[in-house]
Amino acid sequence: MRLSLGARVDRMLRPVHRWIWSDADRRVRKLLAFAEVEGDGGRDIIRAAEVTPDPLLRRLYLAHAIDELHHSDLFRDRGAALLQAHHARTGGAPASNVLPGGHGLDDLCVEDEPDEKLLAFLHIAEKSAAGRFAIYREVVDDDPPTKAIFEEILRDEVFHMNYAYKQLTRVSPKKYRRYVWWARASRLWKRYLRLAAVVAGLFGRILLTLQYFILLPPFAWFAKRAERREGLGWIPVRRDRRQSPTSQY
């Protein structure tokens, strides 16, 4: 398997991955997060099966989705088992938000994409995932059950990568290379957008936090004073409330 640029960078970052996976808590979080991502991915591919007009692709997408949902179960079960073991050792200290939500880095927009674009995207995404899971498999040497899961999933990801490419050449025999390049570029662009959104979000957060501490204190004083004067229990509803259908207040 030829490694993508991202996978080569990942390989260079192997010590960082090893450090991340060495901690039990982080390992649990990663596994449970993967469960979410694989589950979401599986559901997206089921959606692709629902909307494709091509019967063969529908069957293949379904088989692919079943794999992804199975991966999700594997990750979830292993994460839960480690969580239980970790809890038994440490006596608790549960995090309130163990699981990040979202669709991971590889968001699919199934509804708007023709099969060619989707297959190219799947090929690229599966290739990237295979590269990364190969590294994870190596850095969890101390944990054979987790390593076995990565091995199983890695085999599936290679299959997914190859079937997607083969089908792409079938549905678009003349333009399939262009679609693959387009998928690569699109993936990079999405990563840029995601990074830009994170940076913008960070700036926004800093500015809003500054405003919170600089501008809000006097208003907070008034708000607290007003709250103290409020009674508890029933509050009569103002009769004029319905008289302003165009008002957002």
Added chain:
Amino acid sequence: MKILGISAHYHDSAAALVVDGLPVCAVQEERLSRHKNDAGFPISAVEWCLEHAGIAPADLDAVVFYERSMLKFERILTCALRTFPRSWRSFPNAMKSSLGEKVWVRGIIASYLGVPKKKILFTGHHEAHAAAAFLTAPTRKAAILTADGVGEWASLTAGHGDRRTDGTTDITLLREIRYPHSLGMLYSTFTAYLGFAVNEDEYKVMGLAAYGRPTMVDRVRKLIRRTPDGAFALDMEYFDYYTTAARSYSAKFVELFGRPRQQYEPIDFDTPDGRRFADCAASVQRVLEDTLVDLTRALHEETRLSDLCLGGGVALNGVANARILAESGFARVFVPSAPGDAGCALGAALYADRLYFGNPDRDVPYHPFWGPTVDAQELARAAREDGQTVEELDETSLMERTADALAAGRIVGWMDGASEFGPRALGHRSILAAPHSREMRDRLNRDIKFREEFRPFAPVTPIESADQYFELPPGGAGLGRFMSGVFPVRPEWRDRLAGITHVDGSARLQTLERGMAPRLHALLEMYGRRTGIPVLLNTSFNVAGEPIVNRAVEGYLTFRRCGIDAVVAGPFFVTKNASRKATTLQEGMA
């Protein structure tokens, strides 16, 4: 007059269209986008509604949003100020979320639909709940109680509605309880504490409660105390949702109830922790019921009306609804098929029609089937393309074939007509099975729904037979129309209805009138003739984490990837072809 109602931006976004005073269609966005609890602007739902009715956005007389977004923003900002400086972490997110999209809803609607801004109207959140509950119910005069997590400021309202003989309509909300004091938030806090997803898994707490004993009622009552005027107030020392979106309960809450359950921690009733979690659920359930019974009893004494309409997400609590019916003094209790925020889309449109525009009152058809219609040919086509066994049968043969399959212990996916509006599958997008054994319940939980063992399944039975198998109080059959009440299974039938009898001997019953879903009614009768018991297990046609299926192909693919044995739509009965091997990805590489 054509009025489009929209609910969006919190959870369960939806659209509904009312034409000349009657609903034409209504659908949740999640059914079309296939993202569970989709909270985004319901553009697919809006487009489907307009297309279904054959009208363009320019033909709309009004678009009504289900809450006053600036008032809601005022509440969010005020709460941030009141909890200064503890709210510093949540403040940026709250502002970004509100200012990034939610407060500009008028502009968003105008830009999506291209309608002039003057056509965009707003109702109060709880007014929309009240309208959804009252204006869709077969009553002319009723008390109204709405309760949810929070709308703009209100979390619970009490009032009454009147559909007068002169055609005018009145909905008056007399008083409200305001955030942060909220029955919905109290229940959601326990939902989070018990390791379930807030705004989604509250019904799991209700199911879990049956396994426990309410041994912690006194502790729960420390969290919620009654005020002298008959309302309630939460002790905010026990809650964190007021200051942060990251956690609902405080350290003091954990001190009182012990270690919270983690999301993936199994609930084992043989362990002390498992029993404690069940007891917690039973205790908060008991307190919720007691509080609602007190509130509705007071409302009955005040209004002296015989009917009560319940709205808001709390009205999904069937155990509480049954107690309200039995103990509040109201003779009839109505809960719409979509009492939660999705239903507000329909409520807002009806509210604007009757109260803003003063249009004459009309009886709204009392059924939940306002969504897209299933295309049976799509099922047959997909199944044939995949080499599955497709039988095309006349109506009688189809019923016989399906009843035979069910009686033989097969599990059947059942799609018929327009999909339900609301969270319950009420016979048009259902998985049906024989209700007689626990093994069936366990098989459904394990192989099809992929969910926790303690979750019960609901029965459906013709309304004429309901009383024979279930202990229904007066008015109980009405509450069962949309599966809104939980009632005891008659003790003599519990062994033969073990698949739908919960651990406490109860069941969340659907009572089916022939006119509401004639095909399912006929199937129940046919099944009754074969087995002697015209009761079926009825659960939503989906797997865990996914919305209920909408299109035939969605039902078909759900059937293909789980343990459902057959799927029915229109005249087609589809089964898996045992001789055909499943497609593998190796074939895709050939």
